[in-house]
Amino acid sequence: MFERSRPAGDRPSWAAARLTWKEPVSHPMSADPTSRRDIPDATVARLPEYLRALSDAADRGVLSVSSEELATAAGVRPTQLRKDLSHLGSYGIRGVGYDVEHLALEISRALGLTQDWPVAIVGMGNLGRALAAYSGFATGGFHVAALFDEDAALVGTRIGDVLVEPMADLPRLVADRGVSIGVIATPAGSAQQVCDTLVRAGVRSVLNFAPLVLSVPGDVDVRRVDLSTELHVLAFHEQRKQLAAGQGQDVGHGVGVGR
Amino acid sequence: MFERSRPAGDRPSWAAARLTWKEPVSHPMSADPTSRRDIPDATVARLPEYLRALSDAADRGVLSVSSEELATAAGVRPTQLRKDLSHLGSYGIRGVGYDVEHLALEISRALGLTQDWPVAIVGMGNLGRALAAYSGFATGGFHVAALFDEDAALVGTRIGDVLVEPMADLPRLVADRGVSIGVIATPAGSAQQVCDTLVRAGVRSVLNFAPLVLSVPGDVDVRRVDLSTELHVLAFHEQRKQLAAGQGQDVGHGVGVGR
DNA sequence: ACATGTGAAGGCCTTCACAGCA
DNA sequence: TGCTGTGAAGGCCTTCACATGT
Numbered sequence: 001m002f003e004r005s006r007p008a009g010d011r012p013s014w015a016a017a018r019l020t021w022k023e024p025v026s027h028p029m030s031a032d033p034t035s036r037r038d039i040p041d042a043t044v045a046r047l048p049e050y051l052r053a054l055s056d057a058a059d060r061g062v063l064s065v066s067s068e069e070l071a072t073a074a075g076v077r078p079t080q081l082r083k084d085l086s087h088l089g090s091y092g093i094r095g096v097g098y099d100v101e102h103l104a105l106e107i108s109r110a111l112g113l114t115q116d117w118p119v120a121i122v123g124m125g126n127l128g129r130a131l132a133a134y135s136g137f138a139t140g141g142f143h144v145a146a147l148f149d150e151d152a153a154l155v156g157t158r159i160g161d162v163l164v165e166p167m168a169d170l171p172r173l174v175a176d177r178g179v180s181i182g183v184i185a186t187p188a189g190s191a192q193q194v195c196d197t198l199v200r201a202g203v204r205s206v207l208n209f210a211p212l213v214l215s216v217p218g219d220v221d222v223r224r225v226d227l228s229t230e231l232h233v234l235a236f237h238e239q240r241k242q243l244a245a246g247q248g249q250d251v252g253h254g255v256g257v258g259r
Numbered sequence: 260m261f262e263r264s265r266p267a268g269d270r271p272s273w274a275a276a277r278l279t280w281k282e283p284v285s286h287p288m289s290a291d292p293t294s295r296r297d298i299p300d301a302t303v304a305r306l307p308e309y310l311r312a313l314s315d316a317a318d319r320g321v322l323s324v325s326s327e328e329l330a331t332a333a334g335v336r337p338t339q340l341r342k343d344l345s346h347l348g349s350y351g352i353r354g355v356g357y358d359v360e361h362l363a364l365e366i367s368r369a370l371g372l373t374q375d376w377p378v379a380i381v382g383m384g385n386l387g388r389a390l391a392a393y394s395g396f397a398t399g400g401f402h403v404a405a406l407f408d409e410d411a412a413l414v415g416t417r418i419g420d421v422l423v424e425p426m427a428d429l430p431r432l433v434a435d436r437g438v439s440i441g442v443i444a445t446p447a448g449s450a451q452q453v454c455d456t457l458v459r460a461g462v463r464s465v466l467n468f469a470p471l472v473l474s475v476p477g478d479v480d481v482r483r484v485d486l487s488t489e490l491h492v493l494a495f496h497e498q499r500k501q502l503a504a505g506q507g508q509d510v511g512h513g514v515g516v517g518r
Numbered sequence: 519a520c521a522t523g524t525g526a527a528g529g530c531c532t533t534c535a536c537a538g539c540a
Numbered sequence: 541t542g543c544t545g546t547g548a549a550g551g552c553c554t555t556c557a558c559a560t561g562t
Binding site for chain 2: 519520521522523524
């Protein structure tokens with residue numbers, strides 16, 4: 001089982017805090033972020049889940065985990081986990097497992113979470129307000145640097161500790177506050193224009209909640225989150241299950257935890 | 260370009276409404292949902308985007324689209340689109356393109372959106388309220404059938420047109436209203452318990468917004484949406500770009516629209 | 519002529535089997 | 541002995557080239 005020892009609750013803050021892990025002397029090569037390139041996209045997509053599972057383990061005072069324990073907590077197979085981690089380096093101890101704090105640091109470093117990322121959110125509707133108040137921003141390398149809305153009635157109000165600013169001030173504030181990640185929580189109709197404004201202001205990473213595909217220059221990354229898409233995929237599988245049940249015939253889908 | 264003719268605005272409602280498309284007599288085989296099985300997961304994940312793009316086209320009065328036009332709107336390659344659609348059937352016309360309304364109907368049918376899915380949302384925090392008010396539920400085969408929260412102060416209040424119910428009534432209401440899809444918008448701490456309650460009530464499709472991997476029986480589908488994960492992935496690519504820029508060296512990442 | 523539909527090729531990712539090391 | 545790290549195998553998905561049909 002998990003090896004626990006440190007009292008639960010004193011969670012090490014990997015992001016932002018400079019870590020105290022000492023590299024064993026027998027491993028003279030220290031990993032800087034530039035030495036390990038070519039991490040597959042599929043692996044990058046799973047690293048945040050590993051980090052979250054490690055954070056949970058640390059909260060419970062766990063010091064060391066095996067690939068099997070960590071994989072279970074992350075909803076993947078142990079071999080998948082080990083292959084993924086092998087792309088970062090050799091941070092495990094053979095015959096033992098992984099040091100929770102050390103592995104969390106290395107994943108944080110790989111993901112770029114050892115620095116703090118200022119995020120701007122545009123669109124203060126229901127979703128935008130929920131995002132602005134989201135506690136997940138505080139933990140792990142992100143903070144809400146600015147909020148924007150085109151509605152004059154909303155400008156000047158506060159959401160949490162942050163003032164809602166007019167769109168006209170976006171270029172200046174994005175530059176002044178070093179915003180590098182923009183979140184679009186506007187209706188679909190204004191999303192492309194908002195995106196263009198963000199890109200012109202220097203933002204090259206965009207998280208898009210509006211239901212459309214944004215056009216951006218090749219050096220800009222866009223990730224989209226869409227509730228409708230998720231529901232549609234669930235409906236597809238649900239339909240399969242209901243058909244199979246109705247016909248008393250097993251389609252053999254069998255999706256378990258994860259995936 | 261797009262062939263347009265029908266006046267914009269009169270959008271055909273594929274979901275819920277029974278459609279009026281007449282199958283050409285030369286195609287005697289009508290496609291029922293059970294005839295075309297084995298649609299790859301990767302394809303299923305893209306079908307909602309095709310449907311959205313078709314919906315936009317229909318809104319603009321477009322009657323027919325080529326695979327190239329539709330692919331551009333959906334952020335994929337034309338060959339990808341045609342291969343995906345080939346898994347549903349042959350709904351295009353060679354030398355011409357696809358009938359917008361007909362293709363939308365076929366995709367809706369494949370996804371199971373020709374029937375209405377009652378959705379229950381648990382957790383009426385900022386996110387839960389935003390989801391309950393989300394207009395995307397209305398369009399396309401879903402409706403909010405019930406809202407739940409454990410906080411007695413929230414129970415009895417209305418969000419939109421729907422009353423917030425106590426958790427104790429969940430099993431009864433889920434059964435009475437035929438809920439088959441559950442949305443979890445609670446904190447991580449109560450998510451597993453809520454999930455167990457939903458599954459015990461008969462829900463076999465779950466959309467999880469809480470930051471943890473849920474344990475469910477093998478016949479239950481879970482999809483997770485996590486803001487932190489999306490931000491982490493963006494931070495990874497952003498770090499790459501900043502390193503590349505700092506060293507005046509092109510890493511050649513080049514992520515464009517989509518992907 | 520032109521755009522769809524599809525077998526085949528290629529590439530990426532997952533899984534396996536076992537080598538490597540504490 | 542036990543668990544990590546990894547080359548090799550296998551499977552899924554994307555892309556290509558072209559056959560097919562209007």
